[in-house]
Structure formats: C-alpha cells, structure tokens
Amino acid sequence: MAESVLTARRSRARRRPRAPRRARAAWVGYLPYLLPGAVAFAVVIGYPLLTNVYFSLFKWRGGMAPLRWNGLGNYADLMGDDQFWTSFGNSVAMIVAMVLVPTLVGLLLAAVLFDYLGRRFGERVSSVLRATYYLPQILPVAVAGVLWNWILNSQTGALNEILRGMGMDSPPNWLGDPATALPSVMLVLIWIQIGYPVVIFMAALQRVDPELYEAAELDGAGWWHRFRAITVPQIRPETFVVTLTCTVAALKVFAPIYVLTRGGPESSTLVPSYYSYLNFFDKSHVGYGAAIATVLTLVIVAVAVIILGLQSRAERREREGI
Amino acid sequence: MAVATSVRAPRLRLRHSGIDSRYRRGAGRWLVLAVAVLVGLVILAPFGIMLLNAVKSPQDYSANGPLSLPSSIYLDGVVAFWERTEFPVKLWNSVFISAVVAVLGALLSLLNAYAIGIGRVKGRLWIVTLFLLANMLPQEALIYPLFTMAQSVGLSNSQWSVIIIFTVIQSAFGTYLLSSVLGTFPPALLEAAALDGASRWRILWQVVFPIMRPTLSVLMIFFFIWTWNEFFIPLVMLTTNDTQTIPIALASLQGDRMMDAPTINAGTLVSLVPAVVFFLIFQRTLTRGVTAGAVK
Structure with missing residues (x-):
C-alpha cells in the first residue's frame, strides 16, 4: 500500500513541478490531528506514570502527609517482602488459569467445533455451542465474581448445599481455606476466560484454505494429525495475539480477586495489583504501593516485549521457510 | 484415538461410499458432540x-436446596436489591459513562489514526507502539497520581474523571486498530478528493469517516462494553452511592450481612441483564469485532 501512495505522489509530481516540496511536508500537515491525542496521553498516562515512579522513591502516607525521601528503599524492602514474592508467584497461577489452560483447551474446542461438529451436525450446532462458551465473557467480571463467591460460600453457597445434600458432612471451605482458595479462584478464571480463545480461533480457522485439509484427508491424515500439521501452524498469528492479551490480563488481574477473596486467606490468593491497591488505599503506604505498581509495569512490559519478539521471529522464520 | 480414526472418512459428498465407515463415524461423532x-x-x-x-x-432455599425449582415465585430479593442499590441510578451512571466514553474514545481514535494511517506521520511506528504499550499498563501504576490529580482539579468522585481516563485508555487500543485499517485506505479516493481541492479536515469527514463507519461502530460497541465492565478505576474514583456504576454497587453489597441468597442472585441477575441485552442486540457486529481485534 505504501508503494501505491508513493507512485501516486510521483505521478502527480510529474504533472506539477511544485509538488515535491509539498509531498515532503505532507505529513506535517497531519500533525494537528495528533494533538488532542498527544495532550490527552501526556495528561492521563504519561504524567501519572512518571509521578507514580516518583512516589515510589518516597515514604508517604498519602494526602497532606509529608513525602520523606527514601531513595530505592521501597524497592529494597520489596526484595525481602514475602508477600510481594507470594503475589508474583500467584501471578504464575493466574497465567496458568487465564492463558495456558484456556488457550490449549480453546484451540481444541475451536478445532472440534469448526471442522468436526460443524461439518457433521451443521453450522448452527457449532455456533450455538460457541455462543454458550462465550457467555461468561459478556458479563462484568465483578458480577461473575459475586456470583461465584456465593456459589462457593462455605455456609450458604450452592455448591456446599449440594454436597451436603449428597451426604458430605463437612464440605471444604472453598475460598476460606488457604489450601483450596487458589485452585478455586483458578477454576473461576478458567470459566470466565475459556470463550475468548474459542471465538478468536474459530474466526481464524475460517481464514485457512480448506484445500489444505482436503489434500491432507486424501493423503489419509487423521483428525489429530491434521490438527497438529495444519490447524495449529496456520492460526499461529492468532495464538500469539491471544497469548499476549491474556498474559497481560493475567498479570493485571484485580476484580476477580477483589470480589472472591480479597487476596486471602493468609495471602494465598494475593496478586501484585491487589497488593499495591492494599498499600495505596488500605495501609496508606503510598510509596510502597507505587513501587509494587512500578515493578508490575516493568514485568508486563518485559513479558509483552518477549512475546512480541517471539512472534516476529516466528514470522520471519516462516517467511524464510517459504 | 477412536475419534481420530472415525474422522478419516471424507466429507458429505462422498458419504455413499462404504456403509461400514459411516457406522464407525456415527458412533464417534455422537461421542464428540456429547x-x-x-x-x-x-x-x-x-x-x-x-x-x-x-x-x-x-x-425454600434452606429447605429444598439450590437445585430445586422454586415452589413459588419470590420477588422480594429483586425488590430488595433494586431498592438497596437504587438500581435505576446505577444503571444510568453505567450507561452514561460507557456511552460518553464510546463516542469520545472513537473520535479520539479516529483523529489519531487519521494522522498515523493516512497522514503517515514521521515516527508512526513508535507512536503506535507507544499507544499499544499504554493499553497494556496496569492501572495501578496510574491510579494514585490520577486520584490526586482529580482531587486537585475538583473532579474527585466525579464521573467525568472516569470518562476522561477511559476515553484515553480505550482510544489507545482504538488508535492501534484504526491506524492499521486506515493504512490500507484506498489512496485513489484520497487523491481524487485532494484534486477536487478538499482540505484535510473535509477529507476526514466526507471521505474517510463514511467509509470507516462500520469499523467505528464496532469500536464503539467494544468501548461501551469494556467501560461497562471496568472495575478498578471506578472503584477508586467513584466513592459515593450517587456516582457509582453497577459492578461497584453489586460488589459493595457483597460484604453485607443482610444479603441472603435470593438478594445476591437477584442482584447478579439484574446486573447482567443489561450486558446480555446489549450483547444480543449487537451480537453480529460484535463477533465480527472480536475477530477484527485478532487479525491485527
């Protein structure tokens, strides 16, 4: 597309001798359109981000209290803070629940719906199933969390009522026991997340040339074989997008933790975002909270850069392969 | 593995070949469907x-458990939730904030993307990368300064603070998406308009905007839903009953001792109805939109 713009400009240049100077400066004329965005970004994202880093260098109880210089002291404290390490350890669990499991299961479900059930029972069946899987994605995360909080409640919750009805005397306190809280939260997150990769992957599969499958079928390749040799490599770009967006979301996860467990019991479900919120607004350790948020930001940017790097390397290798 | 072998039989038009393989396929496909x-x-x-x-x-709940059909329709839970949260106020707050963000966010995205995708501003790759990174930032890294800034300009507990913040955050994604779409805008149209002497401003509104309208509407639906579902920033910025949104209202009732099972469930039900209704209305546009986000 860039070439066609250039050639178009060149042809105009031939017609009118003054054009080259105008073409050179053409993009400058568009700068005013960037102005509102630039100002808004500087005010709402750039300035607060830098101010947050600035706050992280102080001990500050917030509000009118004085800021006391602490250098990198907050960061040094973080290194020795068990809760901080627990929170990032739990981020790994969030990645398992929001990226690993949904992407793998979603890939399988999408392939089954698209080229197995869709072909044998018609497109209606597969699109109804897809909509069903996607349903948890459309309700506000906080609302989903409140619903699950009640279902998993040890006293009045639906799950334990059912278990008691089946004769279990003391069913587990799902969200209240440090041993079961994290797995319970992970199951809720899988339930919320699963529809997203299914929808993306099914759309991606429509892009794949059906002749590839037909050729493989004629060669006698089974479904699993075709899944691995055609489906997975063909929709790799979408897999990268899903992995990137979901990993970032998993590192940022806040609302489900807030409504399900508030990081408890005994910090067993604490995550970095909730830990910084706690320091900001509950413990009034603003400098410390800012330091946690800054570390989280760095981790997210690093992870995003790594995933984007892997993606461009895979794309390059694919191009060279062809 | 049984599934894998059963799938081997080719598609419909070859169905008549071999009853044997069709039987094998028959059993397997019902299993997969199940x-x-x-x-x-x-x-x-x-x-x-x-x-x-x-x-x-x-x-009824304590006598018959959660799986039984209700012996009679009991609406006190809905009424209790409706009155306790002043639901119509919360609904209006959510609609107002999300709708304004959707419109302003799409507008800001369009202006940015016009400069980047069509104007081909110098350094546009860096600008787009910056927007993309901005979209990934954890809100915790912005919230305390935003909170103090809102206080100092008199926007504490104001819906406008939330609207401004989300307009910018959502338009970060919108700019990224629209820039790549506008990068492929047919140059012939722009050329023709320029030869007719149209200014950049007129080209934007009379050539680019009408053609981009479907993409913009998908974007607006997205922004609406994302803002509707947001939790963290509204939780911090909106501190009183009259400004809060639906998810915050529901979550803040949660710790309440008076919340019995029907009230919680009725609250959940009432809170998700607008999202489901919205989803059903825009389902087609939306599925297209989810896809648009994926193809970069």
Whole structure:
C-alpha cells in the first residue's frame, strides 16, 4: 500500500513541478490531528506514570502527609517482602488459569467445533455451542465474581448445599481455606476466560484454505494429525495475539480477586495489583504501593516485549521457510 | 484415538461410499458432540443455579436446596436489591459513562489514526507502539497520581474523571486498530478528493469517516462494553452511592450481612441483564469485532 501512495505522489509530481516540496511536508500537515491525542496521553498516562515512579522513591502516607525521601528503599524492602514474592508467584497461577489452560483447551474446542461438529451436525450446532462458551465473557467480571463467591460460600453457597445434600458432612471451605482458595479462584478464571480463545480461533480457522485439509484427508491424515500439521501452524498469528492479551490480563488481574477473596486467606490468593491497591488505599503506604505498581509495569512490559519478539521471529522464520 | 480414526472418512459428498465407515463415524461423532455439549452445560450451570435461586424464598432455599425449582415465585430479593442499590441510578451512571466514553474514545481514535494511517506521520511506528504499550499498563501504576490529580482539579468522585481516563485508555487500543485499517485506505479516493481541492479536515469527514463507519461502530460497541465492565478505576474514583456504576454497587453489597441468597442472585441477575441485552442486540457486529481485534 505504501508503494501505491508513493507512485501516486510521483505521478502527480510529474504533472506539477511544485509538488515535491509539498509531498515532503505532507505529513506535517497531519500533525494537528495528533494533538488532542498527544495532550490527552501526556495528561492521563504519561504524567501519572512518571509521578507514580516518583512516589515510589518516597515514604508517604498519602494526602497532606509529608513525602520523606527514601531513595530505592521501597524497592529494597520489596526484595525481602514475602508477600510481594507470594503475589508474583500467584501471578504464575493466574497465567496458568487465564492463558495456558484456556488457550490449549480453546484451540481444541475451536478445532472440534469448526471442522468436526460443524461439518457433521451443521453450522448452527457449532455456533450455538460457541455462543454458550462465550457467555461468561459478556458479563462484568465483578458480577461473575459475586456470583461465584456465593456459589462457593462455605455456609450458604450452592455448591456446599449440594454436597451436603449428597451426604458430605463437612464440605471444604472453598475460598476460606488457604489450601483450596487458589485452585478455586483458578477454576473461576478458567470459566470466565475459556470463550475468548474459542471465538478468536474459530474466526481464524475460517481464514485457512480448506484445500489444505482436503489434500491432507486424501493423503489419509487423521483428525489429530491434521490438527497438529495444519490447524495449529496456520492460526499461529492468532495464538500469539491471544497469548499476549491474556498474559497481560493475567498479570493485571484485580476484580476477580477483589470480589472472591480479597487476596486471602493468609495471602494465598494475593496478586501484585491487589497488593499495591492494599498499600495505596488500605495501609496508606503510598510509596510502597507505587513501587509494587512500578515493578508490575516493568514485568508486563518485559513479558509483552518477549512475546512480541517471539512472534516476529516466528514470522520471519516462516517467511524464510517459504 | 477412536475419534481420530472415525474422522478419516471424507466429507458429505462422498458419504455413499462404504456403509461400514459411516457406522464407525456415527458412533464417534455422537461421542464428540456429547463432550462438547457437556462442556457447554458446565459453563451454563452457574447461570442456571443463579436463575433458580433468584426467585426462591430463603425458607425454600434452606429447605429444598439450590437445585430445586422454586415452589413459588419470590420477588422480594429483586425488590430488595433494586431498592438497596437504587438500581435505576446505577444503571444510568453505567450507561452514561460507557456511552460518553464510546463516542469520545472513537473520535479520539479516529483523529489519531487519521494522522498515523493516512497522514503517515514521521515516527508512526513508535507512536503506535507507544499507544499499544499504554493499553497494556496496569492501572495501578496510574491510579494514585490520577486520584490526586482529580482531587486537585475538583473532579474527585466525579464521573467525568472516569470518562476522561477511559476515553484515553480505550482510544489507545482504538488508535492501534484504526491506524492499521486506515493504512490500507484506498489512496485513489484520497487523491481524487485532494484534486477536487478538499482540505484535510473535509477529507476526514466526507471521505474517510463514511467509509470507516462500520469499523467505528464496532469500536464503539467494544468501548461501551469494556467501560461497562471496568472495575478498578471506578472503584477508586467513584466513592459515593450517587456516582457509582453497577459492578461497584453489586460488589459493595457483597460484604453485607443482610444479603441472603435470593438478594445476591437477584442482584447478579439484574446486573447482567443489561450486558446480555446489549450483547444480543449487537451480537453480529460484535463477533465480527472480536475477530477484527485478532487479525491485527
């Protein structure tokens, strides 16, 4: 597309001798359109981000209290803070629940719906199933969390009522026991997340040339074989997008933790975002909270850069392969 | 593995070849369908339990458990939730904030993308990368300065602070998406308009905007839903009953001792109805939109 713009400009240049100077400066004329965005970004994202880093260098109880210089002291404290390490350890669990499991299961479900059930029972069946899987994605995360909080409640919750009805005397306190809280939260997150990769992957599969499958079928390749040799490599770009967006979301996860467990019991479900919120607004350790948020930001940017790097390397290798 | 072999038989038009393979395929495909339906039922189960218990009296619940059909329709839970949260106020707050963000966010995205995608501003790759990174930032890294800034300009507990913040955050994604779409805008159209002497401003509104309208509407639906579902920033910025949104209202009722099963379930039900209604209305546009986000 860039070439066609250039050639178009060149042809105009031939017609009118003054054009080259105008073409050179053409993009400058568009700068005013960037102005509102630039100002808004500087005010709402750039300035607060830098101010947050600035706050992280102080001990500050917030509000009118004085800021006391602490250098990198907050960061040094973080290194020795068990809760901080627990929170990032739990981020790994969030990645398992929001990226690993949904992407793998979603890939399988999408392939089954698209080229197995869709072909044998018609497109209606597969699109109804897809909509069903996607349903948890459309309700506000906080609302989903409140619903699950009640279902998993040890006293009045639906799950334990059912278990008691089946004769279990003391069913587990799902969200209240440090041993079961994290797995319970992970199951809720899988339930919320699963529809997203299914929808993306099914759309991606429509892009794949059906002749590839037909050729493989004629060669006698089974479904699993075709899944691995055609489906997975063909929709790799979408897999990268899903992995990137979901990993970032998993590192940022806040609302489900807030409504399900508030990081408890005994910090067993604490995550970095909730830990910084706690320091900001509950413990009034603003400098410390800012330091946690800054570390989280760095981790997210690093992870995003790594995933984007892997993606461009895979794309390059694919191009060279062809 | 049985599934894998059973799939081998080619598609419909070759069906008449060999009754034997068709039988094998027949058994396997029902099994796969059963598993897929089962997954769907597991996903639906919490919704079902919620529906059953939203209209069941507390006595009925403790006597017959969560899985029984309600013996009579009990609406006190809905009424209690509706009145306690002043639901119409919350609904209006959510609609107002999300709708304004959708419009302003799309507008800001369009202006940015016009300069980047069509104007081909120098350094545009860096600008787009910056926007993309901005979209990924954890809100915790912005919230305290935003909170103090809102206080100092008199926007504490104001919906406008939330609107401004989300307009910018959503337009970060919108700019990224629209820039790549506008990068492929037919140059002939722009050329023709320029030869007719149209200014950049007129080209934007009379050439680019009409053609981009479908993409912009998908973007607006997205922004609306994302803002509707937001939790963290509204939780911090909106501190009183009259400004809060639906998710915040529901979550803040949660710790309440007076919340019995029907009230919680009715609250969940009432809170998700607008999202579901919105989803059903825009389902087609939306599925297209989810896809648009994926193809970069």
